[in-house]
Amino acid sequence: MTPHKIWIAYYTMLRAEFVRIIRIWSQTLLPPIVTTSLYFVVFGKFIGSQLAPIDGFAYIQFIVPGLIMMAVITSSYMNTVSTFYFAKWTRTLDEILVSPMPNWTVTLAFVSGGVLRGLLVGVLVLIVSLFFTHLVIFNLAVLLLAAVLTSVLFSLGGLINGVFAKGFDGISIVPTFVLTPLTYLGGIFYSIDQFSPFWQTVSLFNPILYMINAFRYGFLGVSDINIWVCFAVLLGMLALFVGIILYLFRQGIGVKN
Amino acid sequence: MTPAVSISKLHKTYTSGVVALKGVDLHIEEGDFFALLGPNGAGKTTMIGILSGLVKKTEGSVEVFGTSIDADAPKAKTYIGLVPQEFNFNIFAKVIDIVTTQAGYYGIPRKEALSRAEELLKELGLWNKRNEPSQKLSGGMKRRLMIARGLVHAPKLLILDEPTAGVDVEMRRGMWEFLRKLNANGTTIILTTHYLEEAEDLCRNVAIINHGQILIHEPMQSLLERHGKDKLENVYLELIRQN
Numbered sequence: 001m002t003p004h005k006i007w008i009a010y011y012t013m014l015r016a017e018f019v020r021i022i023r024i025w026s027q028t029l030l031p032p033i034v035t036t037s038l039y040f041v042v043f044g045k046f047i048g049s050q051l052a053p054i055d056g057f058a059y060i061q062f063i064v065p066g067l068i069m070m071a072v073i074t075s076s077y078m079n080t081v082s083t084f085y086f087a088k089w090t091r092t093l094d095e096i097l098v099s100p101m102p103n104w105t106v107t108l109a110f111v112s113g114g115v116l117r118g119l120l121v122g123v124l125v126l127i128v129s130l131f132f133t134h135l136v137i138f139n140l141a142v143l144l145l146a147a148v149l150t151s152v153l154f155s156l157g158g159l160i161n162g163v164f165a166k167g168f169d170g171i172s173i174v175p176t177f178v179l180t181p182l183t184y185l186g187g188i189f190y191s192i193d194q195f196s197p198f199w200q201t202v203s204l205f206n207p208i209l210y211m212i213n214a215f216r217y218g219f220l221g222v223s224d225i226n227i228w229v230c231f232a233v234l235l236g237m238l239a240l241f242v243g244i245i246l247y248l249f250r251q252g253i254g255v256k257n
Numbered sequence: 258m259t260p261a262v263s264i265s266k267l268h269k270t271y272t273s274g275v276v277a278l279k280g281v282d283l284h285i286e287e288g289d290f291f292a293l294l295g296p297n298g299a300g301k302t303t304m305i306g307i308l309s310g311l312v313k314k315t316e317g318s319v320e321v322f323g324t325s326i327d328a329d330a331p332k333a334k335t336y337i338g339l340v341p342q343e344f345n346f347n348i349f350a351k352v353i354d355i356v357t358t359q360a361g362y363y364g365i366p367r368k369e370a371l372s373r374a375e376e377l378l379k380e381l382g383l384w385n386k387r388n389e390p391s392q393k394l395s396g397g398m399k400r401r402l403m404i405a406r407g408l409v410h411a412p413k414l415l416i417l418d419e420p421t422a423g424v425d426v427e428m429r430r431g432m433w434e435f436l437r438k439l440n441a442n443g444t445t446i447i448l449t450t451h452y453l454e455e456a457e458d459l460c461r462n463v464a465i466i467n468h469g470q471i472l473i474h475e476p477m478q479s480l481l482e483r484h485g486k487d488k489l490e491n492v493y494l495e496l497i498r499q500n
């Protein structure tokens with residue numbers, strides 16, 4: 001395929017995904033907005049108003065970046081895992097597999113769909129958060145880079161999950177038992193400086209901690225971890241996930257018989 | 258002339274241990290209307306899956322119009338249009354979107370895709386259903402939609418895996434006419450079907466496969482004459498029982 005044809009194929013997949021996300025907005029966009037709004041009300045307003053500031057910021061201001069990131073992570077992951085598994089289950093994936101699209105284009109299109117939904121949800125949650133507090137942006141480039149890279153990473157994660165999933169249980173196990181605990185323990189609601197050295201060390205094994213801190217740095221200019229270390233971890237994981245998914249597609253694992 | 262399909266020593270063993278193909282050799286000439294027949298589980302769908310890139314072969318070589326599926330799979334895929342046995346389109350999508358989206362996967366610009374979709378849907382009697390969700394179509398209409406989707410990138414080789422299953426007689430005859438015209442215009446067609454009168458009526462050459470091996474491969478007419486039978490069904494049953 002020529003680069004122009006590859007572009008058309010990529011755009012076709014992404015366009016179809018965008019239409020789907022918008023068509024079923026009550027399933028794709030609304031739930032994370034409702035959930036995070038409840039966090040803003042309960043943790044930000046009711047409980048947060050009685051807590052001491054963290055790093056000089058009101059508690060609700062401290063948790064907003066983490067909650068936005070949680071919505072981005074969950075939406076990106078769920079988009080690719082559900083889209084890919086559903087396509088596999090209904091065999092509509094065959095429409096793509098019989099076409100001459102290169103594996104990397106198929107991967108890129110699925111991931112772009114996840115990023116699109118993740119960032120769309122992120123922006124909507126950000127807008128809702130402004131009803132509860134005011135925000136400043138310390139470093140827009142860091143903020144955007146952290147959001148996009150994290151969204152790409154979890155879209156890839158969802159795709160890998162989708163490749164291995166053999167049933168609908170298979171697409172909910174990782175989000176429920178891995179992703180949610182890691183996200184909640186990834187420093188959304190607290191700074192790890194508040195922990196003992198032992199638990200601080202344990203926390204450093206949680207990759208989501210680095211993403212949330214990078215994003216929070218973009219907003220507030222504070223982070224528990226050096227910002228360069230955060231991006232190094234993000235890029236390292238991205239390289240690993242890209243390698244895994246391209247290998248899986250090339251071998252046809254979970255895709256071809 | 259380069260054969261449309263050239264298969265040599267093709268083996269397929271699934272991870273479950275099931276051996277689906279045992280060293281199949283098959284050559285199909287360009288412009289042929291070819292019947293690939295065999296009972297359920299004989300290996301027809303596996304062979305079609307390998308040709309179209311849905312199934313990984315274990316051993317052997319496959320070329321489509323001289324292009325090896327190992328050396329240049331994307332190029333080989335552009336030659337093939339597949340109409341699978343089971344409905345595998347998005348049931349929520351509109352008829353026209355299913356066809357144009359498939360065109361997009363082959364890198365066809367949207368404007369051209371729309372024009373090709375219009376032409377095909379009109380020819381297959383689906384144009385007035387173009388804005389309907391595909392789940393609202395009847396069984397026969399869904400089959401015709403799959404044919405339109407398989408043809409939207411103007412493939413040189415069309416593979417039809419039981420395209421008339423569950424289609425009423427009148428609609429089936431209409432589909433035969435459409436396929437005859439397509440073949441007369443130069444498209445090579447491979448047809449698998451359990452309606453043997455369909456294969457007899459449409460196809461010039463035939464291969465019968467059973468237990469992953471080709472039992473016979475010859476022109477339809479000579480097969481019937483050689484076995485002294487007037488119907489393909491009788492030859493088929495005789496061969497399958499012997500095997």
